[in-house]
Structure formats: C-alpha cells, structure tokens
Amino acid sequence: MKKHILLPTDFSDNAWSATVYALKLFNDEECTFYFLNSTKMKASSMSNISNRLLEAMSRTALDNLTELKEMAETTNANANHTFEIILSAADIQVAIDLAIAKHHINLVVMGTKGATGAKEIFFGSNTVRVIKKTKQCPLLIVPDNFNFEIPSQIAFPTDFTRHYSDRELKYLRELIELYDSKLRVVCILSKDKLTGVQEYNMTMLESYIENYDYSFHFMPNYAKKTEEINDFIELLEINMLVMVNYKHSFIEGIIKEPVINKIGFHPIVPFYVIPD
Template structure:
C-alpha cells in the first residue's frame, strides 16, 4: 500500500498534478489523500463570525467531496482509494501533520499555485515543501505536463556527499514503477575524482546493482542549470530526481531571483528527495 498526499487549491495546475500522479501510480495499490488548506490571517479572523468561518469550511469540504467524486468516476481504478483532508491552518503544518498521521510515502503537487506567475519555476508553497518535508519525497509536476511512462530517470550528483540507503530507496522505488533506467549524471569539473568521490561512486554502484543504471560524465561548459537541461534533452529524461541538502543545487534554484537569473525552466516532473 502506497500513501500519497495531493495538496490542492482547486487550480488547473493542481488538477494536472493530480492526474499525472494517478497515472504514474496506476498499477500500485494506493490510498490517495486530497488535502485543502486555507489559512486566514490573524488580523482577519477577528472580523469573521463563527457562522462565516463555518460556511467557508463547509464550502471547502464540499469542493473536496466534488473533487473526490470526480476522481472516483474518471479514474475508475480499483487500486486507488480516496480520502479528503481539510485544514484551516497553514499548508506547511497541514502537510507535515498528514505525513506523520497517515504515513505518507509521497507528496505530489503542481510547480505553481492558482496565481501561476510566469517566469517563476516553483511557487512559494512548492518551494517551502522542498525545504520542510523530511520524511518522504516531494514530486513537483510542471503546468500542463502530460503523462508519459517514465523510462529514464536522471539523478545528478557530484559524488562529494554520501548517498545513504534511505535516500536511494526513494529513487529505486520510483524506478521500480516502470522498470525505468536510472541515469546518474556527473558534471565533471575536475581532472580526476578525489578519494572521497571514488568511495561514494563505488557505494552508489553497489546500491544500484539490482537496477538498470548508467553513469554519464558531462564536461562542464556552461551553467549547471544549462548542463542539466541539456542532459535531460539528450538522454530523453522523463523525471529528474535530486537530493535536497544544504548548499545543494536545489537550494540555490529555490530562490526566485536565482531562478530568473539562471533560467532553469524545467519541463519534466522533478522529485526532491529529503536528506
């Protein structure tokens, strides 16, 4: 049984992420938790009557029930069960609480919220989840991305840090869905690997020995974002997976001004694995 949390603000972007995730896990037995969190600012709460707050909660619940019914009708997958979760707190706390309470294996969401600001790679909620969720991966699906069976998964690494079994467990589970090939990408900035890098490379080979995988050494010739994007196109990558850790590439691209500056316009789903 796989437990998946799908936060939704009922936007088209959120709907697209839900549809993609259901197709990705079509062959898995899953409980799907549909979560809506609507937080009111403290300054506004005092001006709301209890009756109005109740009305807002009831409206959100009705929207969740409609979404659940729509998915049950259109998905028609006997492997999937749907549950609704409603919170009037902030989204961060609601997601972390649900992960603990329902033993969530994956959080999947759109890259942007209802505003869908152009030129921004990840919306503020998605960025927060990359940073805050520590117990399971977060899968971000680009706006209007249509499902294709993932046969190639890219896993960039500089081999400078040790990838432990827990982190790679998430990567291997993703690959197992469709027997995908894991493409380990190393952007080669040095003439030779250090002893630590060699050791981490050997460990990574060992962890991946039962999965189809390959290693790709890419000479550095541009910004890291361009090099990764070029690899995605050249290797026909379907999902990009990376580990989030301090001072990592992911950390740098979650700052919006940096995103605009480096132009990291990702066109495929992006799985962020917690350290």
C-alpha cells in the same frame, strides 16, 4: 505494500494536473490518495473577516474537496485506487506534516504553481516552502500541464561529494522498479577528474544500483548547472529528474531564487525530491 499519497490542492488546474499525473504513475499500484486543502489565511487577511464568513469558506472548501474526490473516482475507474479528503485550518506546511504522520504518507505530490501562479515563477511560494520543510517522505513536483509519460529514463544528478544513505537510495530504487526504468547518473565536472572522495562515493553508489540498468555520464562545466541539466534531459530524453535535498545541495540553490530568468532552470519534467 499499499501506498499512501498526499495531494495538497488549492483547486487550481495545476493541482489537478499533478493529481492526474500521480494517478497514472501509480496506475498498477494499490494506493489511497488523500486530497488536502488548507483554509488557513494570513493574519493580515483575517482582520476584517467574521467567524461566519470563515465558516462559510470552510463549508465551500469541504464542498470543493468532496467534488474533487467524486471527480477523481469518476475519471479514474481503477480498483487499485481509493480516495479520502482532509480539510485543515492549519498552515499548509503544518497540515502536510500532520497528514504525513497520521496517514503514514509515502509521497507528497504537488504542482509547480498555485491558482495565482505567474508564468515566470519557477515554483509557487507554497511549493518552495514544502520543498524546504518536508523531511519525512519524498516530494514529487509536476510541471504545469505536463502530459503523462512512463518514466523510462530517470536522471540523477550528483557531484559525488556526498555519500548517500541506504534510506535515501531506497526511494530511488522503488521509483526505478515501478517501470523498470533506466537510471542515468549525471555529474557535472568542476575539475578535470574526480577526487579520491568522489571516486569512493561513486563506487558506493554503484554498489547500491548494480542490479538496475544504469549508466554514468560526465559533463564538462560549460554553463550554469541548471542549463546543463536541462541539456542532459533533452539529449537523453529524460522523463523524470531525481535529487536528494541535503544542505547546500543543488536544490537549495534553485529554490533560493525562484525566478526563471535569474536561475535559467524550469521543471520541464517531473521533479522527485528525496529528503536528506
């Protein structure tokens, strides 16, 4: 089935890096990629801007989108891939929601930071908003300047306190099937052993993934969860991190405080977020 992938862009190097990763990840898949740019400005920035200047900015954005499309077509000579452009005057989140609905988007791919992203920031403000608000389809966050590597090892952190639905795990299974990846389910133990509910949820999860190459890993609670997950990523040479973004989830804790030295976590591999 043909995939429809949305690529929000601010024309930064980070956004292009995320685009390149997406093109390589879905190299063998039939896809239409949609470059989306929003020209919406904050109200405080618009007070002294004339309509003529706004029109000029829109024309520039459209020219940049057209150039981006042509560059993608030139550098990615892949018969499986086609490209479209979307210029929106709406707020970036509204623009993304509208595009998802109109073009039946299966995945949104973004970089971690925008054009003005500082090195110490975990996610740029737009990326954080998109993680919080996007519920219609999964989101893939690609680290800055990340060189593509086949996601042969996928980590799926969970505490087994929640039962996952078939819809949520469908996205995970589709990702595994792209490259016949190995799934590493990792649980950071808060107590010596699992509760009855955790045991049940683990059994149910296993039934959903029984046809794949998977393994369960249990880690003692020796540091911040963020640090432990990074340790796990490095130890097992993980290529992609997958999480479900539900209320009070681990992701929610990360995006509430997006400064690395307070969180102790940075996206060292692509981060695939499944909506609740």
